[in-house]
Structures are given as structure tokens and as C-alpha cells.
Amino acid sequence: xxxxxxxxxxxxxxxxxxxxxxxxxxxxxxxxxxxxxxxxxxxxxxxxxxxxxxxxxxxxxxxxxxxxxxxxxxxxxxxxxxxxxxxxxxxxxxxxxxxxxxxxxxxxxxxxxxxxxxxxxxxxxxxxxxxxxxxxxxxxxxxxxxxxxxxxxxxxxxxxxxxxxxxxxxxxxxxxxxxxxxxxxxxxxxxxxxxxxxxxxxxxxxxxxxxxxxxxxxxxxxxxxxxxxxxxxxxxxxxxxxxxxxxxxxxxxxxxxxxxxxxxxxxxxxxxxxxxxxxxxxxxxxxxxxxxxxxxxxxxxxxxxxxxxxxxxxxxxxxxxxxxxxxxxxxxxxxxxxxxxxxxxxx
Numbered sequence: 001x002x003x004x005x006x007x008x009x010x011x012x013x014x015x016x017x018x019x020x021x022x023x024x025x026x027x028x029x030x031x032x033x034x035x036x037x038x039x040x041x042x043x044x045x046x047x048x049x050x051x052x053x054x055x056x057x058x059x060x061x062x063x064x065x066x067x068x069x070x071x072x073x074x075x076x077x078x079x080x081x082x083x084x085x086x087x088x089x090x091x092x093x094x095x096x097x098x099x100x101x102x103x104x105x106x107x108x109x110x111x112x113x114x115x116x117x118x119x120x121x122x123x124x125x126x127x128x129x130x131x132x133x134x135x136x137x138x139x140x141x142x143x144x145x146x147x148x149x150x151x152x153x154x155x156x157x158x159x160x161x162x163x164x165x166x167x168x169x170x171x172x173x174x175x176x177x178x179x180x181x182x183x184x185x186x187x188x189x190x191x192x193x194x195x196x197x198x199x200x201x202x203x204x205x206x207x208x209x210x211x212x213x214x215x216x217x218x219x220x221x222x223x224x225x226x227x228x229x230x231x232x233x234x235x236x237x238x239x240x241x242x243x244x245x246x247x248x249x250x251x252x253x254x255x256x257x258x259x260x261x262x263x264x265x266x267x268x269x270x271x272x273x274x275x276x277x278x279x280x281x282x283x284x285x286x287x288x289x290x291x292x293x294x295x296x297x298x299x300x301x302x303x304x305x306x307x308x309x310x311x312x313x314x315x316x317x318x319x320x321x322x323x324x325x326x327x328x329x330x331x332x333x334x335x336x337x338x339x340x341x342x343x344x345x346x347x
Contacts, residue, residue, distance in 0.1 A: 001106040008090040009047060012058060015082035017050065019060040019067050023097070024104050026123045027115050031065040039069055047089040049107060051100060061091065061100060062107040098130040105144040115145065117184035118175065121161035128158055156188055163190065167198055176206035186211050189219040197226075197233040204237060207246050208260070209253050218257070221264040228268065236267070275300055279343050285336045289323050291316075296344060303344040 019025065031039075038045070048063035060067065071081070091100060124137055132141065137154040147153070168175070179187070179202065193201050201219070208218065226233045236242065245251065245259045266273035283294050291310040307324075311317040327333055 001103065003089065004091075006092055010088055010090055011085040012050070012088045013082065014067075014084050014086060016056060016058050017048070017060055017067065017086070017088075018053065018057050019064055022060045022064075023126055024059070024061045024100070025064045026104070027108075027119050029065065031069045035066065036069055039066060040073060044070060044086055047087040049091065049103070050088045051091040051095065052093040058088065058090065061104055096130075098132070101127055101130055101132075102140075105141060108144055115183070116180055117160075117182050117187040118164065118180050120145070120184050121157050121164060121187070124154065124157050125161040125165075134158070156191065157184060160184075160187055160191055163195065163198055166195055167202065171199060171202075175202065178209045178211070179205045182211050182215070186215050189216050189223075192219065192223040193233055200234040200237055204246075208257060210257050214257060218261060218264070221261070221268050225264055225267045236264075239263075272299065275343055275346070279340065282336055282339050282343065286327055286333055288327065289320060292320050292324065294340070300344060300346070303341065305340065305344070 044063070044066050046063075046066075048067065049061040050058035051061055053059045067086075091103065095103075124141070127137060127141060134151050134154040138149045138151045142149050142154070164175075182205075190198065190201060201222075204218075204222075205215070208215070210218070222233055222236060225236055229236070237246070242260065242263055245256060245263065248256070251259070279296060279300075286294075288294065293308045295306040295308060297304070309317070309320050311320060328337070
């Protein structure tokens with residue numbers, strides 16, 4: 001960040017610093033351990049960046065995490081703390097919010113590239129209101145945030161922010177913490193859903209507590225099922241078998257995800273689901289030992305089976321092979337084996 005000649009270095013009382021209503025606390029979070037140790041030992045050495053506002057107050061532009069940590073660890077009374085002074089670099093009042101926003105971008109740490117998608121959308125919305133075009137966001141803002149320059153992405157994130165604003169205006173509760181911690185990649189699939197479906201997908205995020213590829217895949221299948229059945233995501237999520245999964249408090253996160261994904265896949269690919277069910281039932285009829293399993297291609301695209309054997313000794317392996325030989329040669333089970341391969345060869 002390049003300091004201008006008309007910026008003033010001055011000690012200000014903490015009571016003069018407005019860090020709560022400032023529009024520049026873009027990415028709230030915790031201070032690094034290294035910085036915390038430095039502040040505990042030597043206080044805040046790097047000046048905070050501020051700009052004058054009314055009533056002898058100063059809008060904080062940079063230094064939110066440092067000031068927040070100092071408030072947390074100080075052992076003085078509120079009155080004593082408020083009268084402490086900190087070194088501040090003052091940006092003149094005549095500098096526009098648009099230009100201050102550009103300065104704020106320069107203060108972001110070069111290694112800080114992991115941002116909450118919600119916070120990113122809010123920042124881009126603020127910049128848009130201050131006159132930043134999509135091109136400026138893509139080619140001036142994104143590089144400062146460690147993002148690839150993309151006008152399309154800028155438009156998508158601004159559209160997402162509009163949906164988030166609409167939701168927050170009518171929602172009975174705040175966005176769930178699971179969504180607040182998601183990156184923008186996990187939030188973009190929300191654009192698939194209508195404004196009426198949006199609140200129900202948000203509740204789904206709260207129930208599932210998953211992110212990344214699992215979350216994106218879940219939304220992809222949910223959207224496809226809704227389109228296939230010409231209904232809404234809300235209607236799909238109200239199906240009794242799905243509600244049972246979502247409302248079962250005894251289910252762990254990974255199990256809930258697996259069961260819900262299976263239900264959605266069954267709705268999305270009904271014929272494939274029937275084949276899987278037949279395959280599983282036929283495998284059970286073979287009565288294979290517990291540590292010996294048959295596996296097929298996930299989508300039954302070839303007619304091969306894979307045999308998986310688990311064993312801890314040569315004797316156990318020998319026993320498995322003998323049991324397998326009996327199963328293969330049994331006249332009572334030959335029909336089951338033929339049924340398995342018939343399923344694999346279906347068009």
C-alpha cells in the first residue's frame with residue numbers, strides 16, 4: 001500500500017475509533033497466532049488505517065482483527081481502555097468511499113486467499129454500489145483477492161448476493177453457520193433454485209453440514225430431480241422418506257448425507273435404482289461369507305464383477321476359497337449367479 005503525502009500519522013483514543021459500523025470489515029476472522037503473540041508482547045505497532053467521519057469519530061478502514069484482539073486481551077476497565085491511544089494513519093475525509101475501497105483492497109494480505117463466500121458477495125455488492133463495474137471487479141478486485149479475473153464470475157456473485165439479500169429480508173433466522181463458512185464455489189449452485197425454493201435449500205445446508213464436492217453434487221441432483229419431475233425443490237424435500245432422513249437426530253452427518261444422496265439418486269435414476277436393488281438382493285441370496293463381497297460397475301456399463309476378499313491369514317484365505325468353490329458349484333445357487341450376469345447384460 002502506497003502512503004499519500006496528505007495522510008496524517010496521529011495517536012487517537014480508542015473511544016474515537018468506529019470499528020462496529022464500518023463498511024470495511026470485509027472478512028471477519030481471528031488474528032493469526034504470530035500476530036496475537038506480537039500484540040501481547042509489544043502492543044499494536046503497525047498504525048491502524050482510519051478516515052474522519054462526524055462527531056470527531058474515525059471510521060476504521062484496516063486493523064479490525066488487531067483492534068478486536070486487543071479488546072479481548074486487555075485487562076483494564078472499559079473507561080481506562082477507551083482512553084488508551086493507538087497510532088493511526090488518517091486518510092483525508094474528502095477521499096471518496098470508492099477510493100477508500102481501493103485502498104482497502106491494497107491492505108489485504110497477499111496470502112489471504114480463502115474467504116467466506118457470503119462475505120465475498122457482500123463486499124462485491126458494496127463495491128458495485130460505489131460504482132465498480134463488473135469489468136473493474138473482475139480485473140481490479142479479483143486479483144487482489146487471489147481470484148482469477150472473470151466477468152462471468154463477477155456477475156454470478158452479484159446475482160447470488162441479490163438472492164441472499166432477498167432471503168435475509170424475509171427469513172425468520174440468520175444464515176446457518178455451515179453456509180457462512182462456505183467458499184463461493186459451494187454457494188454458486190444456489191443460483192439454480194428459485195427465490196421460493198431458496199429458503200428450503202438454506203435449511204438443507206443447516207441440516208446436512210457438508211460442503212465442497214459433496215454439497216455441490218447434492219444440489220446438482222436435487223435440481224435435476226425437481227426438473228425431471230416438473231416440481232419444486234421444496235416439494236422434493238417434503239417427501240416422507242426424505243423428511244425422515246432430515247429429521248432423524250440420531251443420524252451422524254456422513255450417514256445422513258449418504259442416505260439422502262441415495263434417495264435423490266433413486267429419484268433421479270429410477271431404472272438404475274431398480275437394477276441396483278435387484279443386484280443387491282441377488283447378491284444376498286448367494287449367502288457369501290461376511291468378508292467376501294461382489295462389486296459391479298456403479299452404472300452397470302460393463303458385464304464384469306469384482307470379487308473382494310478380506311483375510312488375515314493363509315488359513316482364512318483357504319477357507320474363503322473353499323466356501324466360494326461350494327457357492328459357485330452349488331446347483332441351488334446357479335440360478336442366482338445367472339440372474340446376476342443377466343442384470344449386468346441388460347440394455
